[in-house]
Amino acid sequence: MDNVRKLAKEEGVFPSSDFMPGKSAIPVSGKVYDSDELCSGINAVLKGWWTEGIFTENFIKKFSSFLNVKHVIPVNSGSSANLLAFAALTSPLLGDKRIKKSDEVLTVAACFPTTVNPIIFYDCIPVFMDINIPDYNVNVELLEEAITKKTRAVFLAHTLGNPFNVKKVKELCKKHGLWLVEDCCDALGSKYGNDFAGSFGDVSTFSFYPAHHITAGEGGAVVTNNDLLNKIILSLRDWGRDCWCKTGHDNTCNKRFNQKHGSLPFGYDHKYVYSHAGFNLKWTDMQAGIACAQMDKLSDFIRKRNHNFKRLFKGLSKFGKYLILPEKEENSVPSWFGFIITVKDGVDRTELTKFLEKHKIGTRLLFAGNVTKQPYFKGVKHVVHKNLVNTDKVMNNSFWIGVYPGITDEMIDYVIEVFGEFFKKVQ
Numbered sequence: 187m188d189n190v191r192k193l194a195k196e197e198g199v200f201p202s203s204d205f206m207p208g209k210s211a212i213p214v215s216g217k218v219y220d221s222d223e224l225c226s227g228i229n230a231v232l233k234g235w236w237t238e239g240i241f242t243e244n245f246i247k248k249f250s251s252f253l254n255v256k257h258v259i260p261v262n263s264g265s266s267a268n269l270l271a272f273a274a275l276t277s278p279l280l281g282d283k284r285i286k287k288s289d290e291v292l293t294v295a296a297c298f299p300t301t302v303n304p305i306i307f308y309d310c311i312p313v314f315m316d317i318n319i320p321d322y323n324v325n326v327e328l329l330e331e332a333i334t335k336k337t338r339a340v341f342l343a344h345t346l347g348n349p350f351n352v353k354k355v356k357e358l359c360k361k362h363g364l365w366l367v368e369d370c371c372d373a374l375g376s377k378y379g380n381d382f383a384g385s386f387g388d389v390s391t392f393s394f395y396p397a398h399h400i401t402a403g404e405g406g407a408v409v410t411n412n413d414l415l416n417k418i419i420l421s422l423r424d425w426g427r428d429c430w431c432k433t434g435h436d437n438t439c440n441k442r443f444n445q446k447h448g449s450l451p452f453g454y455d456h457k458y459v460y461s462h463a464g465f466n467l468k469w470t471d472m473q474a475g476i477a478c479a480q481m482d483k484l485s486d487f488i489r490k491r492n493h494n495f496k497r498l499f500k501g502l503s504k505f506g507k508y509l510i511l512p513e514k515e516e517n518s519v520p521s522w523f524g525f526i527i528t529v530k531d532g533v534d535r536t537e538l539t540k541f542l543e544k545h546k547i548g549t550r551l552l553f554a555g556n557v558t559k560q561p562y563f564k565g566v567k568h569v570v571h572k573n574l575v576n577t578d579k580v581m582n583n584s585f586w587i588g589v590y591p592g593i594t595d596e597m598i599d600y601v602i603e604v605f606g607e608f609f610k611k612v613q
């Protein structure tokens with residue numbers, strides 16, 4: 187592996203760290219890695235196994251012990267994780283607790299679309315509630331009012347790493363017998379009270395796309411403490427099969443040719459018995475290899491993200507006349523994904539983001555803004571609870587900039603300086 191490290195250096199694989207204000211890009215996010223990831227990924231290639239194997243097993247151990255959760259099911263993306271999490275709740279194996287067509291699911295419209303899409307795919311009705319500014323999470327006062335006889339679940343993301351009010355949401359789910367799905371795609375390492383985001387929901391999801399806290403190129407995970415849900419998620423992920431043999435194993439159940447399933451003939455090979463309408467959403471062991479090396483850096487990544495967030499917050503506080511800065515949820519320690527800003531009346535968001543981009547400072551909107559206004563949502567059955575006033579405000583006036591670990595103090599100081607230049611212009 188010494189050759190890999192040497193080659194990576196010679197080939198200039200690692201980006202240069204020299205920052206030139208106004209010339210070097212300050213992206214909103216990006217991969218942070220070194221030769222550890224390259225060696226671990228290549229080791230997985232050299233093993234010659236490639237589908238789930240020892241690197242995946244190692245990753246599962248690392249991820250479950252970090253989050254303190256019982257089951258981790260790696261998948262090929264955060265969107266797949268969301269799809270599986272929701273699909274699992276529709277499984278016939280859940281009996282009366284199963285989510286069915288036309289059931290309602292409480293969520294928010296200021297979202298990433300693939301948090302909401304699984305609800306639509308299963309012909310359920312997303313019920314959209316408004317969010318708060320400046321924490322950008324659901325307004326929990328609206329939750330109980332929005333519950334009807336048809337409500338079966340709450341499906342919410344921790345917006346940009348800022349945990350939602352877990353206490354209130356959990357209380358209501360318990361009181362009304364609702365499932366809770368936590369989308370933690372942007373919140374790996376965020377804490378509410380003493381526990382990590384992802385350990386509160388019946389099912390929770392993560393993304394390992396390069397923008398996220400750790401990356402595997404593509405990838406994600408579903409986590410749960412519920413044994414039955416784990417079994418269902420594995421079945422759905424792996425073609426819908428009833429068999430639970432690991433790749434490369436046969437007859438784990440010891441009854442491979444001795445069972446009756448559905449209307450199939452007795453003894454039909456268990457390997458080809460399907461108890462769900464499933465998918466194939468698995469990842470590869472090469473992704474696991476890369477993700478294992480990233481896990482060893484996770485604590486440092488979280489520290490650096492939060493350091494960057496604080497430095498930006500301090501520096502931008504002087505522009506309070508123009509900007510609303512983000513606030514964390516009480517009782518939480520976010521692992522920030524991005525630094526979200528809402529411009530106050532009199533400031534044009536597009537002018538500001540164009541100015542920042544001209545100075546090579548990357549900006550992003552809060553994903554779909556108000557998802558009900560997206561082209562694909564035309565004709566999609568949904569309910570808006572009361573109104574989405576703040577959601578629309580975010581769609582029109584908010585954006586976020588980066589805090590990822592590749593951003594240095596020097597870059598942040600430059601970002602703050604550029605904001606200053608913009609506000610000098612608008613005065």
Ligand SMILES: Cc1ncc(COP(=O)(O)O)c(C=O)c1O
Pocket residue numbers: 263264265266268298300301343369371372393394395397405406
């Ligand atoms: C909140 C949230 N959920 C889900 C996803 C989807 O993750 P992926 O890109 O891995 O499919 C994203 C993507 O960034 C996200 O921000």
